[in-house]
Amino acid sequence: MRGDIFARKKMNAFVFLGVLILVTLVAIVMTEYNVAKGFTSIPKAVHWGFSNFYPNGESFRKLPDIMMKLKETVLVSIAATSAGAVFALVFAIFGAHTTRFNAVLGGISRGIATVFRNIDVAAWALILLFSFGQNVMTGYFALFFGSFGYLTRAFIETIDEVSGGSVEALRATGAGYFHIVFQSVIPSSIPQMISWILFMIETNIRQATLVGILTGTGIGFAFNLYYKSMNYHTASLVVVAIVIAILFIEYISNYVRRAIL
Amino acid sequence: MKTLLELRQVSKHYGQETAALSDVSFNVKEGEFVSIIGPSGAGKSTLLRCINRIVDASGGEIFFNDENVLKLDKAQLKRVRRTIGMIFQHYNLVNRLSVIENVLHGRLGYKSTLAGMLGLYSEEEKQQAVKMLNILGLQEHTYRRADQLSGGQKQRVGIARALVQKPKMLLCDEPIASLDPNAAKTIMDYLKTISATMGITVLVNLHQVDVALRYSDRIIGVNKGKVVYDGSPKEMSSSMIHKIYGSEAGELIFDHGGQNAG
Numbered sequence: 001m002r003g004d005i006f007a008r009k010k011m012n013a014f015v016f017l018g019v020l021i022l023v024t025l026v027a028i029v030m031t032e033y034n035v036a037k038g039f040t041s042i043p044k045a046v047h048w049g050f051s052n053f054y055p056n057g058e059s060f061r062k063l064p065d066i067m068m069k070l071k072e073t074v075l076v077s078i079a080a081t082s083a084g085a086v087f088a089l090v091f092a093i094f095g096a097h098t099t100r101f102n103a104v105l106g107g108i109s110r111g112i113a114t115v116f117r118n119i120d121v122a123a124w125a126l127i128l129l130f131s132f133g134q135n136v137m138t139g140y141f142a143l144f145f146g147s148f149g150y151l152t153r154a155f156i157e158t159i160d161e162v163s164g165g166s167v168e169a170l171r172a173t174g175a176g177y178f179h180i181v182f183q184s185v186i187p188s189s190i191p192q193m194i195s196w197i198l199f200m201i202e203t204n205i206r207q208a209t210l211v212g213i214l215t216g217t218g219i220g221f222a223f224n225l226y227y228k229s230m231n232y233h234t235a236s237l238v239v240v241a242i243v244i245a246i247l248f249i250e251y252i253s254n255y256v257r258r259a260i261l
Numbered sequence: 262m263k264t265l266l267e268l269r270q271v272s273k274h275y276g277q278e279t280a281a282l283s284d285v286s287f288n289v290k291e292g293e294f295v296s297i298i299g300p301s302g303a304g305k306s307t308l309l310r311c312i313n314r315i316v317d318a319s320g321g322e323i324f325f326n327d328e329n330v331l332k333l334d335k336a337q338l339k340r341v342r343r344t345i346g347m348i349f350q351h352y353n354l355v356n357r358l359s360v361i362e363n364v365l366h367g368r369l370g371y372k373s374t375l376a377g378m379l380g381l382y383s384e385e386e387k388q389q390a391v392k393m394l395n396i397l398g399l400q401e402h403t404y405r406r407a408d409q410l411s412g413g414q415k416q417r418v419g420i421a422r423a424l425v426q427k428p429k430m431l432l433c434d435e436p437i438a439s440l441d442p443n444a445a446k447t448i449m450d451y452l453k454t455i456s457a458t459m460g461i462t463v464l465v466n467l468h469q470v471d472v473a474l475r476y477s478d479r480i481i482g483v484n485k486g487k488v489v490y491d492g493s494p495k496e497m498s499s500s501m502i503h504k505i506y507g508s509e510a511g512e513l514i515f516d517h518g519g520q521n522a523g
């Protein structure tokens with residue numbers, strides 16, 4: 001019996017590897033991808049990057065403009081995330097196993113969150129372009145919907161993971177539903193929830209750059225503009241500014257995380 | 262002595278086939294200290310949870326203080342629950358809150374929705390919580406966070422939380438199963454003292470036969486969801502213990518070390 005299990009595992013591994021190689025080969029053939037050319041072009045790309053894609057003295061004249069756009073992007077990301085988090089908290093309480101009113105309402109709540117989560121932020125931006133046009137609101141709502149879906153899922157798992165025992169204990173004391181939510185569920189899960197929100201803000205700043213290209217707003221638009229006008233030096237300055245902003249936000253959120261845990 | 266708790270043919274099924282409890286009947290008198298022993302999975306935890314309806318029984322009747330627990334509506338159930346304290350193996354405290362806040366949770370059953378949500382407790386309730394912490398020897402930990410305490414201390418917080426409910430009865434689900442022998446003895450001594458001095462009925466699930474024999478007024482043996490023994494610890498024989506645990510003579514640690522406890 002023992003030998004059988006190991007033989008079967010080995011067999012499974014071989015089959016998996018075989019399928020993987022087959023899929024890769026089929027994909028290479030179908031897309032007419034030249035493997036050799038693909039790898040040899042990497043050094044060329046690096047060379048181009050070092051000779052053109054760096055900020056020079058002139059590009060720094062655009063810095064105030066870039067900073068303003070960057071500020072707008074960061075603030076929109078934070079606003080969208082916090083608004084999404086408020087809605088996510090309500091939906092998570094309805095959807096989590098330990099705190100839901102009943103299975104039907106819980107299912108509906110999880111369902112809505114799943115739909116919002118599985119449509120990518122970029123897809124949301126494209127859909128919302130029809131309603132709002134090239135406007136900050138489009139980006140805001142795209143990020144809001146994406147964060148809402150993702151955070152609902154994260155919060156549901158946090159609630160179920162953290163508060164099972166104390167919820168049972170409070171039910172046994174005769175406490176009501178709202179007592180339990182406010183005295184046990186929220187105090188137990190708040191540090192993890194804040195951690196998720198901070199993570200979402202970081203992610204959204206990255207996403208906002210991409211969304212900005214689509215919606216013609218914020219730092220993404222600035223990058224697109226300089227890049228397309230072949231002002232590569234300024235475009236690279238935009239990238240550097242984004243990277244610094246993200247590192248800074250990450251540093252702050254790590255600090256906050258340590259402080260609350 | 263008046264009968265406080267009465268179970269009549271209580272049963273609990275999960276799904277169609279698996280029966281956790283079948284035809285469980287017994288009485289508990291006011292002020293009695295009763296232990297329930299039996300192997301893991303015998304239905305001891307389910308039995309305790311059926312009494313305060315954390316788990317809903319499938320059939321039978323449960324009378325607590327002359328009220329049929331299984332017939333109560335939501336508001337009545339809350340009123341009954343607040344007179345039954347519950348203590349858990351894993352303490353079930355809100356770890357991030359302070360000791361005093363955890364103890365005051367025992368008062369939530371008496372509070373209005375808003376006051377309870379915001380944690381607005383009266384001066385009297387706070388005094389009472391402090392008094393319970395003093396009784397349980399936790400006064401210097403009053404403002405510490407619950408997760409900074411040792412297991413035995415956490416369990417004492419659990420007991421304090423149950424006591425501020427001003428309960429008639431305590432249900433204890435494996436209260437010492439996660440504790441070292443010293444802490445376990447402390448907890449059992451507190452439970453015994455509480456039962457004796459405050460006249461509170463105690464119903465406790467135990468894994469340790471010797472502890473049950475030493476502390477209880479009465480022992481109920483459960484095996485496969487059925488009551489197989491209901492009597493005083495003095496009448497408990499070695500062969501009866503084997504019947505409860507479904508084992509043969511010589512198979513239990515009890516046979517070698519715990520004999521003198523009986």
